[in-house]
């Protein structure tokens with residue numbers, strides 16, 4: 001996610017990490033197109049989003065993480081971000097690339113317009129991912 005955010009800087013980058021429905025385990029990183037190609041706003045490409053959401057549904061996956069970057073401001077959801085947040089079960093991750101040396105990465109739940117920050121644990125991998133039983 002951070003590498004994607006850095007690569008698309010100074011435009012905002014966006015994407016998701018899909019995981020098995022109901023698992024809350026982010027396993028499949030999908031960098032997406034910012035249809036706005038803007039330094040201050042992002043919007044998923046509607047065609048890409050439709051295909052991806054259908055593919056996830058077919059694979060019993062959910063968007064566990066929905067992320068985007070802020071290129072000049074802190075890693076906190078804007079009013080627009082909050083108004084567009086439509087997945088109450090997702091972790092909304094914000095990455096700020098305003099500092100070229102150090103990134104800021106924070107995660108939130110956004111439910112009914114209410115933003116709640118949550119702690120982030122970065123793990124190298126999920127060893128049980130290959131064998132869910």
Ligand SMILES: [Zn+2]
Nearest residue numbers: 070077078081
């Ligand atoms: Zn934003």
